Amino acid sequence: MLQTSVSKRWQTVIPAPIRKRYAIRKGDLLVWLDDGQTIKVIPVPADDPIRALRGAGRGERLVEQLLASRREDRSREQ
Template sequence: MYKITISQKGQIVIPLEIRKNYGLKKGDQLAVEDSNGVIILRPLPRHPLLKLRGKYKSSNPADKLTTALIKERTAERSRERR
């Protein structure tokens, strides 16, 4: 059992061991339930797309979508002028 204190703003700190056990990270959300005088904190599932964040970053700036679109538009203008 852990003992925690509620701050003046109503905030609590979840002990590190519990955060590690449940894989809780900054930005994760918890459901708070009141059940017969017991406060229950339950982790909410993360959005599946958040797992992909940063996974497909390219180290080559030329591969970025903006650069590709600019090249495509430039080529289109060249073809239209002919």
């Protein structure tokens, strides 16, 4: 298990073993996926970001989450 802290400017460091394993370099983009219980950080290659993210949300029950969120919004509006 690797652990980092968050700085007073809300920044954190990507541990070296993870940077090396996923070939993350300065200037690369990271996508943060929040399912309400966990956070996933996904490196996105600049050459084809759509292809890199394909399937990233699989198993996250995103449709159910979207519908629940819409129900909450509707109940607040009434």
